[in-house]
Amino acid sequence: xxxxxxxxxxxxxxxxxxxxxxxxxxxxxxxxxxxHIAFFMLGAYISxxxxxxxxxxxxxxxxxxxxxxxxxxxxxxxxxxxxQQDYWAISTLAAAExxxxxxxxxxxxxxxxxxxxxxxxxxxxxxxxxxxxxxxWFYLGLxxxxxxxxxxxxxWLLNMPFGRALKAMREGDDVPLALGKxxxxxxIRAMALGGGVAGLAGALYAHFNAFIDxxxxxxxxxxxxxAMVILGGAGNYLGALLGALIVQLIYNSTRFLTGVVxxxxxxLGSLRMIAIGVLIILVIHYLPRGLVxxxxxxxxxxxxxxxxxxxxxxxxxxxxx
Amino acid sequence: xxxxxxxxxxxxxxxxxxxxLTMVYxxxxxxxxxxxxxxxxxxxxxxxxxxxxGAPLWLSAVVAVPLAGIAGIATDRIVFAKLRDRSPIMLMIxxxxxxxxxxxxxxxxxxxxxxxxxxxxxDPLAFLxxxxxxxxxxxxxAALACLAIFHGLxxxxxxxxxxRAAADNANLAQASGxxxxxxxxxxxxIGSGFAGLGGIFLGMDTQIHPMMGFGIIIPVFCAAxxxxxxxxxxxxxxALVVGFAENVGMAINFSWLYSAFxxxxxxxxxxxxxxxxxxPFAFLILFLLLRPQGLVxxxxx
Numbered sequence: 001x002x003x004x005x006x007x008x009x010x011x012x013x014x015x016x017x018x019x020x021x022x023x024x025x026x027x028x029x030x031x032x033x034x035x036h037i038a039f040f041m042l043g044a045y046i047s048x049x050x051x052x053x054x055x056x057x058x059x060x061x062x063x064x065x066x067x068x069x070x071x072x073x074x075x076x077x078x079x080x081x082x083x084q085q086d087y088w089a090i091s092t093l094a095a096a097e098x099x100x101x102x103x104x105x106x107x108x109x110x111x112x113x114x115x116x117x118x119x120x121x122x123x124x125x126x127x128x129x130x131x132x133x134x135x136x137w138f139y140l141g142l143x144x145x146x147x148x149x150x151x152x153x154x155x156w157l158l159n160m161p162f163g164r165a166l167k168a169m170r171e172g173d174d175v176p177l178a179l180g181k182x183x184x185x186x187x188i189r190a191m192a193l194g195g196g197v198a199g200l201a202g203a204l205y206a207h208f209n210a211f212i213d214x215x216x217x218x219x220x221x222x223x224x225x226x227a228m229v230i231l232g233g234a235g236n237y238l239g240a241l242l243g244a245l246i247v248q249l250i251y252n253s254t255r256f257l258t259g260v261v262x263x264x265x266x267x268l269g270s271l272r273m274i275a276i277g278v279l280i281i282l283v284i285h286y287l288p289r290g291l292v293x294x295x296x297x298x299x300x301x302x303x304x305x306x307x308x309x310x311x312x313x314x315x316x317x318x319x320x321x
Numbered sequence: 322x323x324x325x326x327x328x329x330x331x332x333x334x335x336x337x338x339x340x341x342l343t344m345v346y347x348x349x350x351x352x353x354x355x356x357x358x359x360x361x362x363x364x365x366x367x368x369x370x371x372x373x374x375g376a377p378l379w380l381s382a383v384v385a386v387p388l389a390g391i392a393g394i395a396t397d398r399i400v401f402a403k404l405r406d407r408s409p410i411m412l413m414i415x416x417x418x419x420x421x422x423x424x425x426x427x428x429x430x431x432x433x434x435x436x437x438x439x440x441x442x443x444d445p446l447a448f449l450x451x452x453x454x455x456x457x458x459x460x461x462x463a464a465l466a467c468l469a470i471f472h473g474l475x476x477x478x479x480x481x482x483x484x485r486a487a488a489d490n491a492n493l494a495q496a497s498g499x500x501x502x503x504x505x506x507x508x509x510x511i512g513s514g515f516a517g518l519g520g521i522f523l524g525m526d527t528q529i530h531p532m533m534g535f536g537i538i539i540p541v542f543c544a545a546x547x548x549x550x551x552x553x554x555x556x557x558x559x560a561l562v563v564g565f566a567e568n569v570g571m572a573i574n575f576s577w578l579y580s581a582f583x584x585x586x587x588x589x590x591x592x593x594x595x596x597x598x599x600x601p602f603a604f605l606i607l608f609l610l611l612r613p614q615g616l617v618x619x620x621x622x
Contacts, residue, residue, distance in 0.1 A: 026410075030410075032413065053622070079610050082334050083609060083610075084349065085409065085410060086352045086409055086413065086607050087546070089410075090352060090542050090546070090604050090609075091411060091538070091605065094539055094603075094605050094606050095602075095604040095606060097539065097598075097599075097602050098599050098602045098603060098606075101595075101598060101599045101602075104595070105593065105595045105596060136366060136577065181330045212588060220421070221536075223417050223418070226414055226417070227418075228415060231497050237380075255619075266428075266432065266433055267429050270425040270426070270428045270429035271425075271429060273421055273422075273425040274421075274422050274426060274429070276418075276421070277418040277419070277421040277422035278418075278422060279426065280414065280415070280418040281400055281415055281418050281419060281422070283404055284407075284411055284414065284415045284418075285404070286406065288407070288411065
């Protein structure tokens with residue numbers, strides 16, 4: 001039981017990092033990235049390839065995975081920065097699937113490495129030194145430290161000019177443009193930064209799970225991250241972490257339920273997804289700002305900004321113009 | 322010749338889904354990710370009629386299509402009706418969630434393994450140097466008939482004119498006395514019904530499984546965007562382009578391209594079959610970059 005709790009908390013930590021990074025892109029910047037899992041996948045694969053095939057150390061693997069994911073974020077944002085939100089969302093979904101198809105179809109290294117078979121036996125840092133009993137605790141600690149670091153860095157950025165410019169962009173391009181900000185560059189930087197953080201989560205996951213294959217990175221996983229951010233409260237990093245905890249608890253609950261309820265594992269698997277889907281629809285209906293709403297920023301001498309409602313972004317529809 | 326047959330069958334299936342998607346998109350102004358889920362819904366309903374009830378397949382299909390349409394209206398009432406004034410982003414996420422729920426309900430009811438209609442193996446007919454099964458011919462003809470009826474509806478009936486008005490400008494349509502909510506119901510009914518029919522065809526042509534809707538989400542969106550959102554005719558054209566691009570893309574020898582860049586090759590360079598799903602994805606991205614208003618679209622930037 002304790003072992004399972006340690007496992008669950010590690011998973012929550014990894015997905016918490018992922019949900020923090022999406023919160024930067026969506027909650028703060030308003031970028032509707034439906035291909036978020038691609039960053040996670042790149043972090044996982046690149047770190048695995050660096051450590052397993054190339055033979056570098058873990059630090060190089062993790063940093064490499066983050067760099068690759070950040071680069072991918074910038075690459076997606078570069079040509080598509082002028083697209084409308086809805087089209088942009090669809091193109092990110094498509095880009096993530098193309099990236100997944102590449103990893104599905106290309107084998108790297110020796111026999112049965114990569115491709116549809118995935119990578120098995122991914123090495124784990126310090127496993128030999130610590131032994132299997134201590135290892136779960138060690139990895140949990142590592143994950144929580146990195147998650148805390150990601151939280152602190154992102155929270156710190158929030159109050160920097162960069163973070164404020166991102167928030168301004170969420171409410172439409174006009175304000176940052178009027179302030180002389182380069183919207184395109186901001187968008188690219190937000191995608192790269194969020195991508196890098198998500199890549200860290202991916203690298204953590206690959207070395208934790210010791211196995212990855214392309215079916216781990218389906219668009220459904222992106223939706224789970226979205227569920228975390230929406231449930232927790234878009235724009236609030238603590239909310240994103242809370243959302244990750246709740247969604248992962250529902251997602252993993254079937255392990256406890258098998259045997260208790262008279263349903264087979266397949267049906268239970270469907271039921272937990274139905275539960276998450278219904279939960280998100282209910283949250284959007286009745287709690288649009290999430291469990292931990294974003295705190296509206298108070299400016300000296302102005303009334304409380306009522307515009308800061310989560311998810312209600314100003315959007316001008318060009319077809320009506 | 323074979324390529325043309327295959328492409329036409331594929332285009333018919335995509336067109337039925339894309340037409341509905343583009344209508345919902347233009348009236349409600351959000352990309353409805355749950356739209357494709359009405360394809361497996363229709364397919365499973367027809368399967369239920371044909372196998373569990375024992376009715377003939379055509380009769381099951383005739384019953385399943387309006388049922389899928391009603392399911393569409395129900396989805397709109399339950400999920401989207403309260404969200405009309407929300408941002409498209411929230412609607413998009415709600416649609417993703419709704420699609421997930423529909424998909425997983427189907428999976429819970431019928432199981433994750435693929436199923437087939439009791440139509441047996443089809444004898445392919447040799448025709449103009451290619452082979453085609455009677456089912457495939459029926460699919461193409463039925464899709465053409467449906468789209469022709471839809472065209473008639475849009476052009477000659479009051480409802481069709483109201484639909485086009487609402488697609489053009491929902492506020493203006495409302496101001497000129499069109500009952501927009503009623504039009505929205507019809508749009509959902511027709512769109513989801515068409516998607517259900519597309520799903521039945523897809524199931525006849527290949528297999529029925531819970532992922533069959535989500536699996537073709539990108540080709541369908543690609544067709545709708547290629548055609549320009551809000552244009553049903555554009556969506557049909559887009560479906561043709563996507564259907565042919567998928568099949569023709571596999572048949573083109575890219576040897577010349579390699580030679581042009583001085584890359585050594587053995588004279589036969591094809592897109593590997595495992596990358597077939599990537600063609601519509603890549604197509605979509607390229608298209609969005611180069612011509613976001615669609616092939617025949619009038620959507621101004």
